[in-house]
Amino acid sequence: MKTMFKGLSAIVMLIALVSFTNAIEKKKINVEDSKIEWVGEKLTGSHMGTINLKEGHFVMEGGELTGGEFIADMNTINVTDLSGDGKKKLEGHLNSDDFFGVNQYPTAKFVINNVAKKGKGSYGISGTMTIKGTSNPIAFDLKMDGEQAYTEIVIDRTKYDIKYGSGSFFDNLGDKTIYDEFTLKINLKY
Secondary structure, X not given: OHHHHHHXXXXXXXXXXXXXXOOEEEEEOOOOOOEEEEEEEEOOEEEEEEEEEEEEEEEEEOOEEEEEEEEEEEEEEEEOOOOHHHHHHHHHHHHOOOOOOOOOOOEEEEEEEEEEEEEOOEEEEEEEEEEOOEEEXXXXXXXXXXXXXXXXXXXXXXXXXXXXXXXXXXXXXXXXXXXEEXXXXXXXXX
């Protein structure tokens, strides 16, 4: 009987150890220290700026990334390559219904659906991006190093019903053509 209890105790301790080492943990993003930079291009040049993260977290299990959710505050669209009236005009246009319709859609959201480990601190991510009330699948690579994660994502804005100035939808735009894809460079601290 004593041997049976010792064996049972060992099994309970093993289960507890495995459960402890594979504990699910939410790593909250430090939104003040994190940065999202955007670059949009047109036929005659490009513009760049930033947008703030409202909230977000990674889900970790046993020290490995398994999920996450992130919400961007669309009211914080900032143009960094212009100043004065040009800056105000472009920010106003990006906030308008021609682009992100910020009055009606004040946030954008990304949810991690699947994670594939590619190497030490390197992951293949697939998830759902929601911009302007429209959701689409998106995939990219993410690197995690210490207390930060970083990636670069290319997004086709027309998949989110943002078609203003798109040569894919309008003819004879000439040098007013705005490319469909924009890039987000993301550095998250947690």
